[in-house]
Amino acid sequence: MDPDQIDPASEGRVLSPDDGDYLRFERTLAHPPAEVWQALTHPDRTAAWAYRTEFEPREGGAVTMSSGGDGEVLAWDEPHALEYAWEGYGGRWHVRIAIADSHHGTLLTFDHVAPDPNNPDFAAGWHWHLDRLEQHLAGEEPAQVDSDAHFEELQRLYTHAEG
Template structure:
């Protein structure tokens, strides 16, 4: 069903930066929708659950503690998180397990340039994160277009081009392609 209506879009602009003893994926994507609409997709729990690998226990438009629930497989996992910065509709920064997500939104003549900075522990996670966010943001764009498709998360993403995207992003980032993340190889689907 979803495979009939979804094919990955062309790869996004990506980069990788050393951030102390961690690494930051810089993922840039242009969306056809204004920042206010994209902001709601990033912050409202009902919209997050339609495209992201997690949902939130509350709207993410305000700083403070929040529970993010990983929903990328059949066993949801609650994670304590914190919204560090929320400046509607241009900047959202929150923890994601041990990672940090920084969503920057800039208006571009009716659309939005979204820059996601995803800070991870290990450099080999950069292409994996890029491939995952690529598919999630494809689904988000369909939601924003008013043509939603079911979310594509976790191990199911492999059936929708995740491996090919991971390989392409690994080459672009100069990072070895180490395949599936360990939690998906193990089959337990938890982060």
């Protein structure tokens, strides 16, 4: 993946159903659902593309993040659905992830529910992390950095889209 090329199909968009706004990303990944699930839930794998995250694999289980956040698993349906929330930078974070078979591998639906799904920095951050997830799944090792030129470009993209 060329980090200088931003595929419009991979961009997040805010949806506004009756129960509140959320930021949605949809990605088609060329890997089977079980492989995607492992990349999303195994601590060593999550550390490669985001933050080391440990899950107690059940609804109501604990979530512990290397970034200092602690929370709870809200849904655990291996390898189809994962939902969790944690206290972290900016308040209570909440994400929902759905994994479905696709003709090309896996359809990943990633929803950022809170905090503020309209914040362009959160959109840029999740977009960047999902790009890094794709690199990890492709066998690449994303650089262990908090930011890079690709992230800065995503920040410009989402900030401009908002304005």
